[in-house]
Amino acid sequence: MPDKVLVVDDSALMRRLLRQLLEEAGFDVDVARSGREGVERLLSGEPDVVTLDVNMPEMDGLNALALMMESRPTPVIMVSSLTSQGAQATLEALALGAVDYVTKPGGTISLNIEDVAAELVAKVKAARRARLRSRPLVRARRTASSPAERRPAREASRPVPARRVGHPAGVVVIGVSTGGPRTLEDILPELPGDFPWPVLVAQHMPAQFTAAFARRMDALCALQVIECEGPTPLQAGTVVIAQGGHDMVVNDRLGRLVAQAVPETPSQPWHPCVDVLVDSVMRHVAPQRIAGVLLTGMGFDGAASMARLHRAGGTTVAESADTAVVFGMPKELIDAQGATEVLPCTRVAAWLVQHVRQHTLQEA
Incomplete structure (x- = not known):
């Protein structure tokens, strides 16, 4: 049975492109249009890996990720923009428990999706085998142990x-x-x-x-x-x-x-x-x-x-x-x-x- 991947993105074009790309790579793909729907599909569909957009209305990727890690810890790959704000959000997501990230192609997405195709497929495959670790976020300076x-x-x-x-x-x-x-x-x-x-x-x-x-x-x-x-x-x-x-x-x-x-x-x-x-x-x-x-x-x-x-x-x-x-x-x-x-x-x-x-x- 092929691995299940849940694609969570508010862009219909990105959902279609990512679904096509991952299905061609042999994955069974489901999609969600928002962070809230993504959390629901995570619980009902039990995917092996999730790709999660960072910037979404209603519930952004960080809040959705936190709920996913709390309700059903699953390997998550963040899909981030190449901006300073996107970088900060992605690093916060990695601290929350995301396994990895890919950056959205610039310009015309439909023409440039191939720029990240091999990277995305490789990272989804690796995420399937990744070891999830749970710990609180580090928020203060600390010193070495005694x-x-x-x-x-x-x-x-x-x-x-x-x-x-x-x-x-x-x-x-x-x-x-x-x-x-x-x-x-x-x-x-x-x-x-x-x-x-x-x-x-x-x-x-x-x-x-x-x-x-x-x-x-x-x-x-x-x-x-x-x-x-x-x-x-x-x-x-x-x-x-x-x-x-x-x-x-x-x-x-x-x-x-x-x-x-x-x-x-x-x-x-x-x-x-x-x-x-x-x-x-x-x-x-x-x-x-x-x-x-x-x-x-x-x-x-x-x-x-x-x-x-x-x-x-x-x-x-x-x-x-x-x-x-x-x-x-x-x-x-x-x-x-x-x-x-x-x-x-x-x-x-x-x-x-x-x-x-x-x-x-x-x-x-």
């Missing part, structure tokens, strides 16, 4: 080389895709404001979303969270989010490490690309001073580079299957025997705090 709650890091197996003058003591690199915004809310707000290593994040996300995402995370974190627009120094107390529509690399400028946005690497299918970022960090920082974290996401971006980091003496963490929304990217790292640790996302922040503390004590 030392008694932290899991000790694995003892270092080799000496840590001296760092270059002007370079940070170490660097944390995080790669994440589908389910990432909500997963990062389990990690970044738990890092204390005096966390001594800069944190670099490659989250697969389009250009119009990363600035809004950085602002949202900055409001939640004790660390400063910024988008990498121009050359950005790597310094303690800072999280740098890769700019959508680009890849992010680390370079040495007059003895100081900076993160930079560069054009997307044509040979890579995902952007901002995790592999590109990790490889660039390894060119300037000793592997023993790098902590790589690979979180939820479709595909395999980051697995190869973090496996190389692991083999070179760096430390890597793969998110475990019990919390990963989509256990694709971290599974690839585990299968490549490139994960030093396999942890649920809720334990990653405490592990990072302990890991960095251990390095600091070794150098004291």
Whole structure:
């Protein structure tokens, strides 16, 4: 029996186009014209996946999503506009429990629907297998858990080389895709404001979303969270989010490490690309001073580079299957025997705090 998809959109044209697209991909499709009707169809039709418009009259996508997650938790993909308001609403939806999102094509929708066709079908298929997680929204700055709650890091197996003058003591690199915004809310707000290593994040996300995402995370974190627009120094107390529509690399400028946005690497299918970022960090920082974290996401971006980091003496963490929304990217790292640790996302922040503390004590 084919999977059931419920399309919720107030536009008759969008409902028709999405229905045709998904039926051609082999799905059994039902439609709803409003958020309220979508909640009713969710309960009566019991679909496997829902696509949900963000902006609708009477009941918008956020309110409908909240009712869906309360009444019958189901994988939901938000259909969002490429606007600042659409980005903010989509990020709020991901925090409420939506699995992923696609952006509506601009211009004449009927002519441009093919621009998102493959992405939508792939994300619906992935959502069918996604693990739903339920937790309250994070609304206040928090600090890391107490030392008694932290899991000790694995003892270092080799000496840590001296760092270059002007370079940070170490660097944390995080790669994440589908389910990432909500997963990062389990990690970044738990890092204390005096966390001594800069944190670099490659989250697969389009250009119009990363600035809004950085602002949202900055409001939640004790660390400063910024988008990498121009050359950005790597310094303690800072999280740098890769700019959508680009890849992010680390370079040495007059003895100081900076993160930079560069054009997307044509040979890579995902952007901002995790592999590109990790490889660039390894060119300037000793592997023993790098902590790589690979979180939820479709595909395999980051697995190869973090496996190389692991083999070179760096430390890597793969998110475990019990919390990963989509256990694709971290599974690839585990299968490549490139994960030093396999942890649920809720334990990653405490592990990072302990890991960095251990390095600091070794150098004291």
